Amino acid sequence: MKIRSTRRLRRGAAALTGVLALGLALSACSSAGGSAETGNADDIAKALDTETTITVWAWAPAVEQIAKDFEKEHPKITVNVVNAGTGNDQYVKLQNAIKAGSGAPDVAQIEYYALPQFALSDSLVDLKGFGFDSFSDKYTDSTWNSVNLDGGVYALPQDSGPMALFYNKAVFDQYGIAVPTTWDEYVAAAKQLHAADPTKYITNDTGDAGFTTSMIWQAGGQPYKTEKSTDVSINLQDAGSKKFADTWSELVEGGLVSPITSWSDEWYKGLGDGSIATLTIGAWMPGNLESGVAQASGDWRVAPMPTWEKGQAASAENGGGGDAILKQSKNKLAAAGFLQYMNEGDGTQTSIAKGGFPSTVADLNSDAFLNYESPYFGGQKINQVLVQSSKDVVKGWQYLPFQVYSNSIFNDTVGKAYANKSDLNAGLEAWQKATADYGNEQGFTVKAGS
DSSP, X not given: OXXXXXXXXXXXXXXXXXXXXXXXXXXXXXXXXXXXXXXXHHHHHHXXXXXEEEEEEOOOTHHXXXXXXXXXXXXXXXXXXXXXXXXXXXXXXXXXXXXXXXXXXXXXEEETTTHHHHHTTTOBXXXXXGTGGGGGGGBOHHHXXXXXXXXEEXXXXXBOOBEEEEEEHHXXXXXXXXXXXXXXXXXXXXXXXXXXXXXXXXXXXXXXXXXXXXXXXXXTOOOEEEETTTEEEEOTTSHHHHHHHHHHHHHHHXXXXXXXXXXXXXXXXXXHHTSBOEEEEETTHHHHHHHHOXXXXXXXXXXXXXXXXXXXXXXXXXXXXXXXXXXXXXXXXXXXXXXXXXXXXXXXXXXXXXXXXXXXXXXXXXXXXXXXOBTTTTTBOHHHHHHHHHHTXXXXXXXXXXXXXXXXXXXXXXXXXXXXXXXXXXXXXXXXHHHHHHHHHTTOEEEEOO
């Protein structure tokens, strides 16, 4: 297996540096490439017994080992793993290759929020042609819903990010703060902590599109809807959006969140010294805390995500993604075999061992996974909390078919409200308008507002 990698980035996409002119024009240049887009198990087996090289763009550390193991089972297949960057870095390269008609990989790892942008523009193979739609019961509802778009299946889920509250128990104990179960209690805890020690904050937040959409999701918001691939509605003032913005504005306007950007050196320092006391984030976070905040081992715990109503069971996904086959691929059957091995076969165990949080129901419900006692989290069986979160994800969420671009302008809109410590609702309205304008420019029919 040949491996070429660039510097791996943590979760969270960098700002988009170029405009992704995706829109409807994409369809005209996205279908280049050969080989069948349909085939049964025998066809795939035959392809895996034929000298073939496939290229996989992926950033997850497990993919390199999965590829090695796959090659041992199928010695006639060479898997060329390339880390083309994370987030927008990869998506810009992928879009450029699609537009050029050459240079795209056979398989690409794509986050759930970005998948519609490539799937609905006819750039990806519908995996129903390989019978992969029969795998639906193997995955959690939320992850399968994320790859099942407009009647097609455009990826197999690789990992997931059901959200939970990661909190520094040592800090909470020191200041006598109860673990919040509702967002009102969370705001009260933020005030209590900052009043007791102005150097400490309940969390950090300088504005993040992924966090915002996840919070709106948990609040029951459905601000994005797409019908017939081209008819889009955006309403970032629906009930769920306002529920989030009204509550979170109290923290932002009150100076109760640390003005430190996530994934920075200062952020890791704050997580380590207790000046940032909680994170509401996806289930893939434990490995990052273990490696990046080792000095706080034993201090942190995991609790269910606070909810908007007392006693309510509600969560959302934050991060995670699947793997898709590009229409440009000339080795689609071999690519399908690798995709199945990685995300439905033995590769799932490798992914879990490397720190990925699974999307497969059998792995989530295994005794070994559920009863794992994490030394970093004081021996807590953290997966029991995280798995329950995966079961409580609110149904019905959709992303935009140009979500990558929309997220890239978040800092120019909602980000200004954070910087000014002002009402986030105004920022959401500005984000809505700028996103709708872009969508209309790209050939979509976008209805903005209620």
